[in-house]
Amino acid sequence: MIARVLQGSGGTYRVRAEGRELDCSLRGRIKKGNTGSVAVGDRVQIEQLEDGSCRITEVLPRESVLARRAMARRRDQVMAANLDQLAIVVAVTRPEPDLHMLDRLLAVAELNDLDPFIVCNKTDLSDSLPPDLDLYRTIGYDILPTSVNEPSSINVLRERLAGRTTVLAGASGVGKSSLLNALMPGLDLRVGDVGERKGRGRHTTTSARLIPLDDETYIADTPGIQHFVPTGVSVEALGHAFPDLRPFEGVCRFADCRHRAEPGCAVLEALANDQIDQRRYEAYLDILAEAEAAELATRTRGDG
Ligand code: GDP
Ligand code: ZN
Numbered sequence: 001m002i003a004r005v006l007q008g009s010g011g012t013y014r015v016r017a018e019g020r021e022l023d024c025s026l027r028g029r030i031k032k033g034n035t036g037s038v039a040v041g042d043r044v045q046i047e048q049l050e051d052g053s054c055r056i057t058e059v060l061p062r063e064s065v066l067a068r069r070a071m072a073r074r075r076d077q078v079m080a081a082n083l084d085q086l087a088i089v090v091a092v093t094r095p096e097p098d099l100h101m102l103d104r105l106l107a108v109a110e111l112n113d114l115d116p117f118i119v120c121n122k123t124d125l126s127d128s129l130p131p132d133l134d135l136y137r138t139i140g141y142d143i144l145p146t147s148v149n150e151p152s153s154i155n156v157l158r159e160r161l162a163g164r165t166t167v168l169a170g171a172s173g174v175g176k177s178s179l180l181n182a183l184m185p186g187l188d189l190r191v192g193d194v195g196e197r198k199g200r201g202r203h204t205t206t207s208a209r210l211i212p213l214d215d216e217t218y219i220a221d222t223p224g225i226q227h228f229v230p231t232g233v234s235v236e237a238l239g240h241a242f243p244d245l246r247p248f249e250g251v252c253r254f255a256d257c258r259h260r261a262e263p264g265c266a267v268l269e270a271l272a273n274d275q276i277d278q279r280r281y282e283a284y285l286d287i288l289a290e291a292e293a294a295e296l297a298t299r300t301r302g303d304g
Contacts, residue, residue, distance in 0.1 A: 002060070004218065005042045007209040013038060013056060015046060016212050022046070024054040039065070040208040041081040041165065041220065066112050066167070066208075068228045079222050080208040082165060085115040089170030089179065090133070091122040097130050098171045101226050103283035105169055106141065108228050110241035114167065117142040119157065121175040124149045135277055139244045148175060148182045158183055158213075165210065165218040169195060169225050184213055195223050229294045238291055239267070242284050244276055258288060 003017035003024070013024045024046055026038065038044065038059055045058035066083055067076035086109040090097040102118070109116035118136060120129050124147040137143055144160060146153040157179070168176050176195055181187055208222040233241075236256045239249045245259070245267055253264025261268075270276045 001046050001048075003044055003046045003056075004210065004212075005038060005040050005044055005056075006212065006218075007207075008038060008040060009207065013044075015044065015054075015056070016210075016215065017046065019215060021212075022054045024056045027055045027057045030057060030059070037078075039078045039081045040210055041083060041218075043082065064113055066114070066222065066225075066228075068224075079225075080167075080210075080220055083112075083114055083167055083220055084164040085109075085117065086167045086169060087117060087119050087161075089119045089121055089168065089174045089176050090130075091174040092120060092126040092130060094122065094125060095171060095173050097132055099132060099279065100283065100286075101171055102136070103280060104226050104287065106136075107238075107241040107283070107287050108225060110243070111233050111238075117144060117160070119144045119146055119170075119179070121146045121148070121179060123147045123153065135280070146175075146179065148178045151182075154179070154182045161213065161217055161219070163216045165220055167220040167222055167225065169222070180211065180219060183219075184211075187211070195221060195225075229290045233291065235288065235291050235295055238288055239284065241287070242280060244280055245284060248276070260285070260288070 001017050003015035003022070005013050005015050006021065007014040011025060013026070015022055015024050038056060042062065043060040044056045045060065046054050047057050048054050062081040064083060065081050066079045068079050086105065088102055088105045088109075090102060106116050108114075118133065118141055120133060120143055123129075123145045129143065129145060133143055144157060146157055148154065161183070168180070170176055172195070206223045208220060211219040211221065213219065235258065239245045239259060248266040248270045249257070249259070251266035252259065252262065254262055257265055257267075259265050259267035267276065267281075271278065271281050
């Protein structure tokens with residue numbers, strides 16, 4: 001039987017198969033192909049033993065992975081596998097949209113091949129969407145207005161999620177848990193329960209989990225995703241993560257231009273001509289600095 005891994009800790013994995021949730025152990029010698037181990041989101045082959053217990057016998061090839069850089073380790077840590085899209089939730093108000101986090105999350109999505117879209121929640125609190133979001137529509141990102149008090153908007157969101165695995169991210173208080181509860185009555189998440197779960201130690205981040213809406217539709221909760229440093233991406237490719245920078249990138253004089261102060265930089269020129277938004281450019285610089293630091297750390301560790 002093929003199952004999807006929802007959660008895993010201490011050698012036990014909660015999986016979903018054919019509408020049921022089961023706890024599985026790992027078979028001693030498991031076929032992992034080229035994956036390091038079992039990750040949340042993996043599609044796995046499971047077998048049921050005579051005593052009723054289940055175990056994972058094989059991890060099917062991954063279509064994608066979301067990894068985070070673990071400073072103390074040699075390898076990047078796989079947070080989750082087989083994710084399709086990233087829903088970034090902001091609120092019309094209370095709280096005001098955190099544009100910095102939005103820019104980061106959009107870049108994380110682009111760099112990890114997640115299809116991003118913006119959910120603008122709490123539309124019942126205002127007559128219009130925040131003007132700051134116009135820019136994102138211009139760049140080409142979809143904006144889905146929602147309110148947990150407006151069932152038709154929840155149905156539109158449900159359609160957008162159907163058949164896919166969607167990471168739900170966004171600042172605290174924007175309504176992620178409330179949206180999940182609206183999508184799935186009976187789930188009974190505590191308000192504030194998505195994306196905020198605290199790790200035990202100072203530097204631990206709680207691991208990812210999938211919340212099933214049905215056998216084909218999953219919501220991924222990956223705490224701290226907004227802090228992910230781009231991994232495995234060449235620093236020169238970072239500009240690609242900003243669709244609004246992309247048209248100018250190829251025109252720079254130097255192919256490896258980082259668009260900071262290089263002569264003949266078309267991005268800087270577009271910025272001067274107001275063809276690129278200043279805040280978006282600053283978000284790019286922020287992420288560039290982090291990617292450079294990560295690149296340096298990798299080289300120092302000697303595995304890059
Ligand atoms: P989370 O931290 O992103 O999971 O946000 P919560 O789901 O905990 O919601 C934070 C607060 O916003 C709670 O008081 C919710 O009742 C409220 N809230 C969530 N969605 C909506 C909405 O669509 N409209 C209104 N007016 N309030 C909402
Ligand atoms: Zn440039």
